[in-house]
Ligand SMILES: Nc1ncnc2c1ncn2[C@@H]1O[C@H](COP(=O)(O)OP(=O)(O)OP(=O)(O)O)[C@@H](O)[C@H]1O
């Protein structure tokens with residue numbers, strides 16, 4: 414469904430992605446691991462069209478996304494939850510959600526249904542719907558970022574380090590949400606530092622190093638193979 | 651001791667000028683918020699709007715049609731200008747955008763001079779009577795301007811607060827990239843904001859025209875004051891700009907009780923300097939640490 418083929422990305426003159434190739438199938442939950450600064454976030458931004466791929470192709474549902482503006486990419490069914498959350502801080506929770514809900518082709522009943530679904534997954538957002546996004550706690554902002562992505566009714570969500578800096582209780586909640594999304598048939602490309610969590614929720618895993626994918630395989634294989642984890646990530650699972 | 655009537659007259663004068671200044675400044679601050687640069691052509695959109703108003707007024711004789719015609723024409727022109735000259739510069743060094751708006755300003759000014767000539771034109775006010783305010787005859791039209799400005803600004807406020815497009819504008823102002831990743835058509839939002847700003851400038855130009863007459867340099871004075879207001883109110887802060895417009899106009903009106911109106915302008919600049927020194931994010935917003 415989503416596939417990157419030999420993608421190269423630059424920031425100015427610095428060459429960050431050196432030919433990244435990966436695929437995510439419909440409804441598949443795929444992990445993308447790697448140490449700090451290897452280009453995981455850049456990979457997601459390249460898919461969104463937020464940074465331009467200088468070479469290679471990004472294909473989604475048979476469509477070449479390369480060179481497409483981010484808002485077109487989003488409307489094709491790809492949602493992005495950035496690592497720094499990027500809540501619209503001066504907009505209320507409800508207005509943050511409206512940035513995704515108020516699109517063409519969403520009827521009023523459908524809109525209400527979507528909102529109910531989002532509030533059912535994140536009851537705390539309903540309570541805080543008139544509060545400015547910037548006044549939410551870190552965990553609540555993370556939930557709002559995921560909820561906001563859900564309002565786009567995407568086919569795939571690009572999740573960038575959703576559990577970073579969260580308390581264990583919040584991490585468990587994010588984990589649950591990932592399960593809910595998967596059951597709904599959404600595909601997820603999950604970038605994480607939390608290796609155990611990634612291995613639990615993902616069917617397949619990619620590991621990046623220096624702007625390239627160096628390892629790919631089923632999560633089960635990685636779970637059984639401490640040496641690979643240690644070699645590429647410098648941690649033990 | 652200054653008599654109470656004079657104070658009241660000046661208060662009314664201050665509010666009237668403040669409201670029309672607020673109309674000019676809110677367009678400017680909206681554009682500033684979303685593009686991060688000052689639009690140097692804003693005063694020329696104001697001036698050209700007034701000229702378009704005179705053209706419609708001469709052909710139809712109707713002030714309201716002139717107001718409407720100027721807004722629609724200038725919105726379209728604003729959109730066209732944004733698409734052709736500013737959209738390609740999105741994401742580049744802000745200096746290029748500043749220069750581009752400066753270029754637009756020169757073109758519009760010279761176009762107006764070439765098209766309409768150097769002789770000032772006039773639009774007749776739709777309401778000519780006066781009412782007695784103590785010892786002076788106060789024109790009804792001035793009150794009408796203040797009220798119309800309030801209505802237009804109120805409309806803008808509601809649109810920005812509740813409308814989908816308003817939410818798009820605010821989201822884009824805060825985080826352009828995230829807005830686009832949410833499927834918001836950011837280039838179209840920029841164009842829309844420029845069109846709204848141009849229409850508001852045109853509306854103020856037409857409303858103000860009966861008081862001063864229309865000439866190709868009429869934009870200058872107002873833009874200068876609108877810039878002051880936008881900085882004092884906090885760059886890109888709509889509510890702040892509106893408050894600052896009224897605050898500064900009142901201050902100038904009262905100051906002119908002691909000094910000549912030309913000298914009273916200095917008060918605004920003193921407030922500007924103090925604001926820049928002590929509250930650089932705007933007089934009405936707390937400075938973040
Ligand atoms: N806007 C930018 N301009 C210039 N260089 C950047 C920019 N963003 C990221 N980089 C560089 O590109 C490289 C990859 O960054 P990226 O954010 O993709 O890494 P990452 O794998 O997501 O790391 P982390 O785990 O810390 O989030 C890093 O060396 C980073 O310094």
Ligand SMILES: [Mg+2]
Pocket residue numbers: 453454455496573
């Ligand atoms: Mg990252």
